[in-house]
Ligand SMILES: Nc1ncnc2c1ncn2[C@@H]1O[C@H](COP(=O)(O)OP(=O)(O)OP(=O)(O)O)[C@@H](O)[C@H]1O
């Protein structure tokens with residue numbers, strides 16, 4: 001197994017009202033390819049910030065950050081957008097589906113940034129729909145789906161481009177117990193069967209149990225790593 | 228590929244009440260804009276079709292209208308005998324010596340007086356204007372006090388139906404026919420026998436003369452000859468140019484008034500579009516953040532919102548144009564500033580006006596959408612994603 005995410009001496013701070021607030025301080029750790037890790041920690045500890053940095057939607061102040069062997073801190077904004085389109089699958093707490101697009105169209109959206117033909121896109125979307133068990137719902141709009149179903153559509157959208165890593169920020173945070181269980185099972189399957197590397201931020205101890213490793217973050221510092 | 232059009236169009240549809248209200252505001256401006264262009268086009272068409280391409284009008288030098296013009300009998304004969312003037316089948320000259328006078332008639336609806344052109348002519352005058360056809364009744368007899376009236380006169384003034392009597396120049400005149408001049412300015416005229424009219428109005432000189440040339444190519448020579456002949460104080464113009472020149476002041480007035488109104492209204496409508504688009508951006512901040520996270524670039528976001536504003540503008544444009552196109556069924560009459568006579572014309576919708584109008588609406592949409600689209604494109608991804 002090799003490292004797919006390599007983090008070295010990473011720091012990030014925000015400026016708030018003229019004051020600099022350090023959020024992440026001198027973080028160093030690796031994530032192995034095919035791993036499924038849960039990031040835990042108190043609110044405001046910097047979990048989302050770390051996830052955003054790894055996903056390439058935010059920039060660190062210092063340190064190195066390599067994902068899939070690429071130093072993403074060196075990429076320009078436009079290169080980073082292309083890189084995300086190919087390498088990162090996003091799963092959000094509130095699903096973030098486009099309300100005016102159907103389940104099918106939402107899943108197809110990232111493929112519009114690729115060179116795939118219409119029929120190839122159709123094939124991919126249908127496979128992904130089958131994988132999340134929503135083939136019969138593909139013509140539905142998000143408002144016509146339950147939270148759990150919406151999150152499964154979002155997961156299909158996240159894996160549609162076959163990305164290097166999946167990042168999930170509290171993917172079950174807005175779901176009831178049963179739906180949450182479905183989503184977690186689905187993520188565990190993606191990890192086990194497709195070998196997807198997953199980084200999941202969660203507050204829920206039960207959710208974290210589905211991961212291979214748990215990382216605790218407190219005040220921007222990595223505490224321990226437990227299996 | 229970038230953000231699909233279906234996403235853009237459906238966002239407008241989702242907020243259809245706001246979209247409809249904003250498009251309605253744009254449509255009103257577009258309606259005014261299109262109507263003015265149609266009015267101007269109608270005016271031009273009416274006055275241009277009044278002229279025949281091969282016909283030439285002779286007037287007194289410097290006269291802008293037939294009313295101001297005068298040609299005495301000697302001058303008329305000299306012009307008539309010029310070699311460039313065509314001859315008819317029976318050896319007569321293809322030249323109509325005419326007198327043009329303004330009289331006042333009472334309008335049908337409001338019983339108010341209005342100026343009308345009365346033209347003294349002869350059978351040859353009709354022959355020179357093939358667009359003028361008798362629609363009802365018969366031609367006036369030469370040497371009589373019979374008159375025929377244009378279709379706009381017949382519908383708008385009292386006593387102008389067949390058999391009707393009009394009193395002017397101390398005489399009674401009988402309407403014996405109604406002619407259709409194909410939407411040209413002649414539809415707003417009354418025609419009678421030139422000699423009878425000159426006698427009644429105590430005129431010794433004609434007003435104008437219309438001649439047909441043997442060949443339209445002879446025009447330049449003909450003009451130069453009339454210009455330099457020491458016996459003449461006249462000039463000639465192509466009939467089409469002469470009549471369309473008469474519409475210039477009115478056309479300029481309509482255009483300036485209309486464009487001023489359109490510009491003032493369009494500022495309001497554009498601000499409306501801007502407010503709508505700002506609201507559209509504000510309600511979709513998280514969506515924008517998501518699209519950016521998925522790999523869509525700032526340029527795609529900018530384009531998506533500009534396209535949305537463009538569609539909004541075009542929606543207003545289509546509605547406004549549809550309303551304006553109904554005006555084709557209406558006609559409009561006003562006083563021509565240059566002749567002081569009442570002139571009726573239609574609103575004419577041409578393809579060029581349609582395109583101009585849609586372009587105008589698209590421009591309003593895009594200008595209104597520009598700043599909101601820039602704001603959307605400049606959003607920071609992380610901040611946008613936190614905005615749920
Ligand atoms: N854009 C920003 N501007 C200013 N401060 C920020 C910004 N983003 C995050 N922060 C601050 O950085 C700290 C860490 O935020 P982060 O969202 O990473 O925490 P978190 O661990 O994900 O918390 P939670 O569990 O509540 O989601 C917080 O104190 C937060 O207020």
Ligand SMILES: [Mg+2]
Pocket residue numbers: 047048049169
């Ligand atoms: Mg968080």
